[in-house]
Amino acid sequence: MLLIRNSVLLETTVAWSGALLISWLAGEYLEKLGIARLATYGVIGFGLGVLGPTEYATPTASHFMLADVAFGLILCELGFRFSPGWLRSNAWVLVMLVCESLGTFVAIFLICFSFWEMEIPRSVMIASVCMATSPVAILRVTRNHQSSGGITNMILNITTLNCILSTVLFKIGTGLMIQKQETFEWIYPGFVVAIVAASFGAAFVGSMAIHLLLRPLQMPSEVRAFALALTVILLTCGLIRIGLSPLVGTITFGISLRYFGEKMTGIHQDFGSLGRFLTIYLVVFLASQLKADAAMEWMAFGVVLGITRAAIKILSAWWLSEKLGMTRQQGLLAGVALLPTSTFAICVMEQSRLLGVDPESGIAPLAFMLLVFEVLGPMGTRTALILSREAAKEVL
């Protein structure tokens, strides 16, 4: 009844519920035609933001919070899927990370700083967002197609690492920007280090606590996965509340759970219907926040960035493929599969809210590139996994 009395809230709720249902239906239909579901969600989200009613273009704090929770669940799953043991067995994985992530960072930074003459903080922020692969796209495409094999393994692990690196570098960029504004001189570098370290620590302690609480209960995997989902939600909200990073926190939470020996059966790893619902919401919501005018304004810049980013990631994977135990062709496909990006835009939103940095002044120039990769990225991953025969051709 309370909901009915609040007509604004009601309109917003109906608008978003309808958008999610339409996105889901369109995703399922177009998947039959070979279009990745996430690409469909992205296009619909962008369309709603540009052409739809104001409900879509003017999000509230609740929308951001829900997106943060959705992203937290995905990052936790990604962290949980990460195999630290692989880095000990095969050091070339780290070389690959350095080449594809830091290579992308350096190249994009130079383009921003030298050719577009942007300031250092803004260049760092843009370059750090570009180095990350979208965990949403990677997880959902591999899960939807039950992908299994060398490329799948590679992209899941590299994505975990490049997301962490990207977040840390983005925070440095944010710190630099705030320092430059001279509003909070104390903020950099100590504050950035403190935020990252505290986020790591809180997540580590949280994962240890939940593991110790769950261990005596001997629950089946699906029940334990539910308990972990609730914990991730609490962790995400709690970290935002105390000004820490939910991105670093949730990914660390997933990695730590694995470290403590927590196990989740594969079929429950996407947190079931809750996870699927939040994924659709996250992608549609984030795409609706992309600005069409910024995309058009920065089109040339976006094209250069997109080509540079794609070239470095693909060439790195191709060049190191044999060292990593893959063929050259697999390396090439792994590079293509690593291309999705855009969900890291939430990083910007999070930072803007926490530290008072306006995202428009930070990474608005990325709008075109994010839009393109929002659509083409998941398609590339899907195609690469099918061509490498790691993904089932049939839709699952």
Added chain:
Amino acid sequence: MTEPSENAILTDHPCEFRHSNPLSLGVELELQVIDMGDYDLSASAADLIAYYERFPIRATISPELSSSMIEVSVGVFDSWHDVLERLTTVRDTIVSRAKWLNLGLCGGGSHPFQRWQQRRIFDSARFREVSSLYGYLAKQFTVFGQHIHVGCADGDIALWLLHSLNRFIPHFIALAASSPFFQASSTSFHSSRLNSVSAFPLSGRAPYFTEWKSFDENYFQPLRRTGIVKCMKDFYWDIRPKPEYGTIELRVCDTPLTMQRAALLAGYLQAICSRLIEQGQNVAESEYLVYSFNRFQACRFGLDGTYLDPISHTECTIRQSILNTIDWIGHSKHSSLSLGSLLIQLSHMATTKNDAERLMEHYAQSGTLEDVVQYSIDRFAG
């Protein structure tokens, strides 16, 4: 036993049984390829085999029906000691190479929580044909066994040995049992793997022929002319002759968790065959009367299953029957230091828990099937 020549698949001519060194041993292990990210099976057999081909490995590593499985064949040996030594060397190499690709390898007759619907058939003409014929059974056949070959001088001896071994089949099932979990459920069986094999129409026991010529003319060739079978590989019998190798092949064992147990099982089979040949006892088809009962008991209850003696129809546990057999082998004229060592270790194996019990015990302690997989990986790595 001799290595087969290329294209040793049977032709339209009578099926020749190649001579091989009597009692020589060969071991094949079907191994699980594990994704170390989520402990599920990984469809990475092709990647793994391609990677292994870059290095000299003293074994043949080949694909199997499921793309989450590899088969390791370590060659021909005279004694179980040699088998153990080679298996251990090969194991160390393939495990470390698999780690490079973030993959795990382990034994066990079944993966505890894999779903057959998610399995992929390895991309080869033969496997596609099998998959097309058997439908979902092909994917359900993602189970992992140890195959032990014993060399035979000729086809007649091979068939006589094959049928004489019917009495001992439950022993091997119980000793090797390591598939208590199937499709994410506890089955209450020690070896649930054989239930998957039993679904195939050409499974079970071999038809009762004691002469190779008769078997070939009256059974194999007529079946082949009908198109039901093309080669001996199309039979999924518990023991089958392998004329191109000059061996009989015992196929009831789940892949054990350790190389030690795999080698001891090979040694046990060799010792039984040696003793059978030494005694030259007749075999009769009537012995198969209790075959299915004993087989079921071994699958369901492992070493504590009931064993009905095929000749006297007296009853004891399978464990006791194994101990009696060890005693019987010990009275061989050809006893040696090596045989003595084998029998001591076999006695220990028969009086302690089998792998299935260890897996169930570990599950009871840890509470997750992923932990069971990790345990299997650790046990396999030594």
